[in-house]
Amino acid sequence: LMMGWITIILFILLAETKSENQTCKVIGQTGFMEFSKDGDLIIGGVFSLSGTRKIEDNGYQALELKFARTVIFTVEEINRDSKLLPGMTLGYRLYNGCGSENLVRAAVEAVNGEEQSCKSRIQALLGHSSSGVSEDINTILGPLSIPQLYPTFFRTVPSDRFQIIALLKLMEYFDWRWVGIIHSPSMYATQATTEFIKEAKKEGICVEYMKSFSRSSTTSDSITTAEIIRSSSSKVVLLFMSLSYTKAFLKIMEGRNITGKQWLGSESWITQTDLASATRKSILQGAMGFAIPEASIPGLAEFLLNLKPSDEPESAMIRAFWEDVFHCSFTPSNTSAMCNGTEDLRTISNDYTDMTEFRAVNNVYKAVYAVAHALHALLQCRNASNPTTGKQCVNMKDIQPKQDGDKVLFDENGDTVAQYDLVNWQMREDGSVEIVSIGEYDSSSSEGKNFKLNDITKIIWGGNHVEIPRSVCREPCPPGTRKAINKRKPICCFDCFECPEGTISNQTNAPECLICPPEFWPNDRKDQCLPKPTEYLSYKEIMGALLTIFCCLGVFLSLLTSIIFLVHKETPIVKANNSELSFLLLFSLKLCFLCSLTFIGRPSDWSCMLRHTAFGITFVLCISCVLGKTIVVLMAFRATLPGSNVMKWFGPPQQRLSVLAFTLVQVVICILWLTINPPFPNRNMNYYKEKIILECALGSAIGFWAVLGYIGLLALMCFILAFLARKLPDSFNEAKFITFSMLIFCAVWITFIPAYVSSPGKFTVAVEIFAILASSFGLLICIFVPKCYIMIFKPEQNSKKHMMVSKTVFKE
Incomplete structure (x- = not known):
């Protein structure tokens, strides 16, 4: 994978040591060495210090020069350290190559040493800042390896695998689940994008589009790419490119009206403020990405800026660099001023003189120290053995290249611990760019703690968003x-x-x-x-309150009628209509009205048993009284016939006995019902799905219908007898009124059956109460109201004379 200029690779050389007498001839171009210093132990390095062997006005080479000078600074700092490699000095051989072919040749020259000697003179090689080039070098040098324990390829910049994981952590944190990817066509970017998509799927992050961008793209391709980004629904765009590709991409995207996007960058370009321009600020404002952590290296800035051509008098590259940056010449020229070699680099602004951050050069610094510590550990000797390797002690003359492979600061894959700063592009009012660190990622921390974010309120969001942008294909499914x-x-x-x-x-x-x-x-x-809410007929609701009022009204009217009859008990109309049965009937009607109240309220064990049995017994008592009165009327007129003596068979004792007998039958039915399978309170959850009906289950349906059936049988008998006596004189009998009352009674209860079966919940109870009240009011009104009317409003008709006249008319 090619990560751009920031990847620093450490090689532990693979070449075998040749004998003193063995010589060979190096084929091809040589002379790539630019800087050197002798020492007991030698570190090599390969850098793209210039283009085509001559410095160009190119910031990339200026940065590579900074890398090379950092190696020199670090070697000198190590040599001043008495504790690291005591008694020995480090030297360096730094080679200049440009393009993959020259870089590989420079690496081979570094391994071979002097041109006519194949004896290896360096113990480790600092690879190129590009991962791709370094892997090419490793491929060439790999077959020279002496089989040992340790790997031969290390890097001080973390593997891109860690950067991908860090980017996914960032997306998870802000819940960005729907992203687009723009990448360069290089193998590095393509493989990195493929790895990103693979890992993203595991985390539930989806890629809306993946578009490759090439610097040679046609205008049509560029328009297509811009339209894909602009019309996409994802708000987050990951730009996975090297610095050079990023520059080309942003240049082409200028003026394409790409707004409203949150850009995420790979660490190859995310800290490069020179990418910003007036036309790109709308794109890059608020961009985020992971960068190599900032570092403080005391003395390095002064060392780099104090560079003079006299420090490297043999380096033609330094002279060319000096002439280029100061626009002067060391040789007489008609077009340029003369260089005196004392010019101050602090007056120049380029990648070499930029000392605002040491993110990239810190990896060079760490690479040199990694080699130094590896050599230091390898040369330790205690009790004739090396405490690091456990093998026989060696001296610096016996060091074989691959023996230097101590895994200081690296894991089993040759990767260093991944540490990144999460940075945010923030445009200042003066047009400059500030790269603000807003968080960090540390792979050495435990899961769940490796990604940390600082104060989120200090973040500038891309796409002119004032809050965290939402980038999802579909908003999460809410509860429900x-x-x-x-x-x-x-x-x-x-x-x-x-x-x-x-x-x-x-x-x-x-x-x-x-x-x-x-x-x-x-x-x-x-x-x-x-x-679930529970439903039952309550006194507090309108229907329950109205039924309660009618129940009380019925009781009141029955009581009032009883009082009227009691006041007029000695009048002919009361005596002629069997006052004893009339008072008993009025009493039973009061009970009928009162038993309706047991149906209202929350069902309980006692109310369920009481409501049906009380209703059944009181109604039988009521119908038995009516039946008795009907029989009395019929017997009374049979007694007026000559030779008839039927009244002695149905006098007051027989009337009481008949009422008692009819009622006892219902009592027995109720006792059996309550004994075998009584009614009980039940939570009916089947009729309604959303609520519970509190009801009185019948227990035994046979018992319930036996009670109703017996009442209906008595009512039918009463109706038939009253119907037969309907033409008797009005003043002497009440058969006509009993007929009407029984007609109403039967109609109500016949209608009740289908209504009771089909009514849901509390309406079932209301129907039953209505049937009780309607039939009770029917009996009260039809039987007693006409008599009360005569006693109160027509007292002249309440006389024995009037009764006798009616009887005479009847006889004629």
Whole structure:
């Protein structure tokens, strides 16, 4: 993978040591060495110090010169350290090459040493700042390896695998699940993008588009790329390119009206402020990315800026560099001023003189120290053995290249610990750019703690967003819905479906909806199961209150009628209509009205048993009285016939006995019902899904219908007898009124049956109460109201004379 200029690679050489007498001839171009210093141990380095062997006005070469000078500074600093490699000095051989071919040749020259001697003179080679070039060099040198324990390829810049993981952590933190990728066509960028997509899938992050950009792209291709970015729904764009490709891309994207995007950059360009221009600020404002951590290297800035051509009198490259940056010449010229070699680099602004940050050069600094510590450990000797390797002690003359492979600061893959700064592009009012560190990533920390973000309020967001941009293909499914994968779309473009009736989801992106327990029901949002409301006929609701009022009214009218009858008990109309049965009937009507109240209120064990049995017994008592009165009327007129003696068979004792007998039958039915399978309170959750009906279950349906059937049988008998006696004189009998009352009674209860069966919940109870009240009011009104009317408003008709006249008319 090619990561651009920031990757510093450390090689532990693979060449075998040749004998003193063995010579060979180096084929091809030589003379790449630019800087050198003798020492007991030698470190080599390969850098692209110039283009085509002559310095050009190119910031890339200026930066490479800074790398090379950093090696020199670090070697001198190590030589001043009495504790590191004591008694020995480090030297260096730094080679200049440009282009992959010359860089490989320079590396071979570094390994071979002097032109006519194949004896290796360096113990380690600092590779090129590009990973791709360094891997090419490693491929060439690899077959020279002496089989040993340690690897031969190390790097002080973390593998791009760590950068990919860090970018995914960043996207997860801000919940950016829908991103676009623009990458260069190089193998580095292509492989890195492929690795990113692979890891992104594991974390549930999807790529909307992946577009390759080439510096040789046509205008049509550039327009297509810009249109893809502009029209995409993803708000986050990952630009995975080297610095040179990034410059070309941004130049082409200028004026393409690409706004509203949050750009993420690879660490190859994310700290390069020279990318900013007036036309690019709208694109790069708020850009984020991971960069090599900032470092402080005391004395390095002064060392780099104090460079003079006299420091390297043998270096033609330094002279060319000096002439180029100061626009002068060391030889007489008609076009340029003469260089005196004392010019101050602090007056120049380029990549070499930029001392604002040491992110990249710090890796060169660490690479030299890694070699020094490896050599130091290898040369340790205690009790005739090396405490690091456990083998026999060696001296510096016996050091073989691959023996230097101590894994100081590297893992089993040759990678150093990954540490990054998360940086944010922030444009100042004066047009300059400030790269602000807003977080960090450290692969050595435990999972969940390796990514840290500083004060989020200090972040400038891309795309003119004032808050964290949202970049998702589909917003998360809220509670109350379930998440369903759409096979025709990326996994991030899922569907959300509302939970079916009776189910909930109480979390975001719930894969399934949960069924509520039987006694619970979802709320309106379907994100919580709430206890089902219970329903029963209550005194507090309008229907229950109205029925209660009618019950009380019925009791009051029955009581009032009883008082009227009691006041007029000695009048002919009361005596003629069997006052004893009339008072008993009025008493039973009061009980009928009162038993309706047991149907109102929360069902309980006692109320369920009482309501049906009280109703059944009081109504039988009531109908028995009416039946008795009807029989009395019939017997009374049979007794007026000559020779008839029927009244002695149905006098007051027989009337009481008949009422008692009819009622005892119902009592027995109720006792059997309560004994075998009585009514009980029940929570009916089947009729309504969303609420519970508190009802009185019948227990034994046979018992219930036996009670109703017996009442209906007595009512039918009473109706038939009253119907037969309907033409008797009005003043002497009440058969006509009993007929009407029984007609109403039977009509009500016949209608009650289908209404009772089909009515839901509390309406079932209301129907039953209505039937009780309607039939009770029917009996009260039809039987007693006409008599009360005569006693109060027509007292002249309440006389024995009037009764006798009616009787005479009847006889004629």
